Amino acid sequence: MNATTTAVVAEQFDDIQQQHSAAKLGMWIFLATEVMFFGGLFLAYTVYRFTYGHVFALASRHLDDVFGGANTAVLLFSSLLMALAVRAAELDRRKQLVRLLLATALFGILFMTIKGFEYRKDFVEHLVPRFDFRWDGSDAANAELFFWIYFALTGLHAIHVTVGIALILVLALLARAGKFSPNFMPVEITGLYWHFVDIIWVFLFPLLYLAGHR
Amino acid sequence: MTTSLPKLYWKTFIALMALLAITWSVGYIDLGPFKLVFALAIAMAKAVLIMLFFMHIRGGSKLLHFVAVAGVLWLLILLSLVLGDYVTR
Incomplete structure (x- = not known):
């Protein structure tokens, strides 16, 4: 064991590999709790769609799938950049790492930004529950319920994206100072979080935007 | 391995974009009840690709695989038990 490796291994671990495994395991367990955190809302979605499928499909058509679809592509690309950033961190390519982290953020x-414009459009079209919500047709209460679920799911997701951006920007600052050589685990586990947030959106896009026939 | 990994990530990304294009265009076709099944199948495929390659489940330890599956399994328990109630009312 050389001097630099010794310096980063916390005393409860035998070696750097064990420390890395523990960091990744801890993050995966956290992500499992996150699945349950979103799970409650996905359950509400499921029960509602099962019970009021017709008005659900109508309400879904009021959302603009161009915003949702474009945002899916944006997040998928940022996930690619994050995966490349983790690789750069592992290979200790500091400049490349900083650039990739900034691009991911x-x-x-x-x-x-796209989400913000979309929320603005939702507001202008009177689709925000409690804020002058308007619905042509029957079953306005259940249509409003769809938009409650839409704002709760996308809002919770947006909070996660915001946290992710903040974490990645902090990583970029630390990476510039050379903090991740040789221990790049903070980049790896933040990457896991970022990919998880991407996966949530991968489900939200078809469930919210493509539920009705376009 | 060192040089081929970014290539693998790009391939994964291209596959994900292709699946997005399929999901999106199928949104314009009326499949009736199969619409949801199809949308979920594609979303699952995308999630698996992201987990396998971006999140390094491929090549990860058995324990990691176990935790990853447990998260999904618990969600399925939640959804299936509650739906079991609603479907049989």
Whole structure:
């Protein structure tokens, strides 16, 4: 064991591999709790769609799938950049790592910007529950319920994206100072979180935007 | 391995974009009840690709696989038991 490796291994671990495994395991367990956190809302969605499928499909058509679809592509691309960033961290390519982290955060910010314009459009079209919500046709209460679920799911997701952007920007600062050589685990586990947030959106896009026949 | 990994990530990304294109265009076709099944199948495929390659489940330890599956399994227990109630009312 050389001097640099000794310096980063916390005393409860035998070696750096064990420390890495523990970090990844801890993050995966956290992500499992996150699945349950979103799970409650996915359950509400499931029960509602099962019970009021017709009005659900009608309400879904009021959402703009161009926003949702474009944002899916944006998040998928940012996930690619994050995966490349983790690789750069592992190979200790500091400049490349900083650039990739900044690019990942930039696409996260692009996602939030698009989401902001979409929320604005929802507001203008009177689709926000409690804020002058308007519905032509019957079953307005259940249509409003769809938009409650839409805002709860996308809102919770947006909070996660915001946290992710903040974490990645902090990583970029630390990476510039050379903090991740040789222990790149903070980049790896933040990457796991970012990919998880991407996976949530992968499910939200068809469930919310493509539920009705377009 | 060192040089081929970014290539693998790009391939994964291209596959994900292709699946997005399929999901999106199928949204414009009336499949009746199969619409949801199809949408979920594609979303599952995308999630698996992301987990396998971006999240390094491929090549990860058995314990990691176990935790990853447990998260999904618990969600399925939640959904299936509650739906079991609603479907049989």
